Amino acid sequence: MGVKATGESMNREFTNENGEVIVSLSANVGINTIGTMTLTLLDAQKIKDSETIVEELKALIDDVLAMSAKYLN
Structure with missing residues (x-):
């Protein structure tokens, strides 16, 4: 019988x-599994022109790291 993975997922749109979606994220972390984080950059020019996206993405990375820290041994 296999080992069931314990963890959590996060999905966000920026x-x-x-009000246009310019970045989407999917992240998965857990025990007995490989963690993943996928950022989909939808429009490079709109990302470049955004005044807030850099700070939002920095906060997002902090959130994903905090989520993954729960599952470290």
């Missing part, structure tokens, strides 16, 4: 100041 919008620019016009």
